[in-house]
Amino acid sequence: MxxxxxxxxxxxxxxxxxxxxxxxxxxxxxxxxxxxxxxxxxxxxxxxxxxxxxxxxxxxxxxxxxxxxxxxxxxxxxxxxxxxxYKFSSTDLPKSENDFTVMSYNVRLLNLYKWIERDDVAELISEFINDKNPDILCIQEYSEGKINLRAYKHKFILMKGDKTKTGQAIFSKFPIINKGDIVFPNSNNNAIYADIKRGKDTIRVYNMHLQSIKITPDVHEINEDINGINEQKSKKIIKSMSRAFKAQQEQAEILMNHKKDSKLPEIICGDMNNSAFSFVYRSIRGDLNDTFEEAGSGFGKSYNFNYYPARIDYIFADKKMEVKSFENYPDFINSDHFPIMARLSMVK
Known part of the structure; x- marks a missing residue:
């Protein structure tokens, strides 16, 4: 010195x-x-x-x-x-008949409250999903009656709420032979699951939506709060984040306890509302593959947060599955989240 x-x-x-x-x-x-x-x-x-x-x-x-x-x-x-x-290079292995694709997307109630100032958001999201044509689709913050998906004979939709109905949905091209929901106490968030029969294999797919930390994507507002321009709002943000992190831990524990009862190969999709460096991420991922880490590239941005490449949406795949490719779509801005999709194959 x-x-x-x-x-x-x-x-x-x-x-x-x-x-x-x-x-x-x-x-x-x-x-x-x-x-x-x-x-x-x-x-x-x-x-x-x-x-x-x-x-x-x-x-x-x-x-x-x-x-x-x-x-x-x-x-x-x-x-x-x-x-x-950050991934410096991606993986895109050759396609085979054994491959199947999984998409996860928080659609923010399909723009029910006009957060985006246009009337065709639901139609654009429908067109996007129909174009990408995933074999299994997990949607968070689903809103019924506003989306037209052509390819899915099988689905499980769970709606909650009194005034505003919001829910989780799993759409599948393959038969769903079992399904259920996982209740998170004192929360509007939850998780659902579906056991999907694909050929000789049965796969359990979880679709989760963990507690939101409830901060605005507008970085300027956050900076103003932190600098004391709005001290009261800053305190509310701090309390809200603290409560959310505690709730996420409890929700992750509930989900992990539920997993123990299944011996099926599994996929966990959804909006974790937390980073890949968190306790909650480490708990839920366990020994599963993070499909972005295995095959993605760049920042893997999944949330529309100004000036910061936030990755809070995930597709985790069982070790019995090979991750052959991963994509995120940060240019498709029709929600506060971006869709993510992975191509997987069962390891013989």
Whole structure:
């Protein structure tokens, strides 16, 4: 520190603070959110912290300062997180007769309340799904009577709510031989499942929608709140996020307990409302494959959050399935989420 200018001393202090926060974010996926609910927000901004650590690494490297060792250590320890945030190359294996495709999409009630100022959103979503033609389709925040899907003889739709009916839906080209729902207490969110018979194989498909943290996609509003322009709203956001992280942990535990009763190969789809660096992600994924990590490319953005490539929607596939390709569609903006789709094949 003695050899540093006053400016570099300030930079190094900031570097130390960032390092401590980054190490906390590394540990949090292994700690239940109920213990430190608001600290869990660090897992959602971990990619941003890794970028700032990289900038510090470059900053000290240009000056050939030994302080570079701090950022080097942080980045080295975080190397296993990179694939969860960004994939440099995709996988697109040759198609075969044994392949099948799975799509997950939060359709935001098909624009029931005109969040998007146009009248044809439901039609555009219908056309998109019909064009991509997934074999299995999982929809969150479904709204009945507004979508026209041609290819699906089999479906399971569960609607909830008093004034506004919202629900989960699983559409399948293959027979559904068993189905059910998983209740999340004190929440409008839930999960459903369907056992789908495909040839000689039976696959259990879960469609989940976990508790929302209820923050606006408008980054400018969030920044204003954090800067104290609206202190009351900031406190509400903090309380809301803390409650949501606790609820997500409980919901993940309920889902995992339900899984224990099934010996079928499984696929878990849906809107987790949390990042790939979280305790909830680690719990639900378990030993399943994250299809984005296996075959995706880029950021895998699935939520329309300004200036930040948020990935909160997932397709997890059983180890008995090969992940042959993965796609997300960030240019299809007809909900606050983007559709994601994976091509899978049962391993013989």
């Amino acid at each position: 003695k050899d540093l200018s006053w400016f570099n001393k300030v930079m190094f202090v900031l570097n130390i603070v960032l390092t401590v926060l980054t190490f906390l974010a590394y540990i949090l996926p292994f700690l239940a959110p109920k213990l430190f609910p608001f600290l869990s927000v660090l897992t959602m901004i971990l990619p941003l912290m890794l970028i700032f650590n990289l900038l510090f690494f470059i900053y000290w490297g240009i000056q050939m300062k030994r302080q570079i060792l701090l950022s080097s250590l942080v980045l080295l320890m975080g190397i296993t997180f990179i694939n969860k945030f």
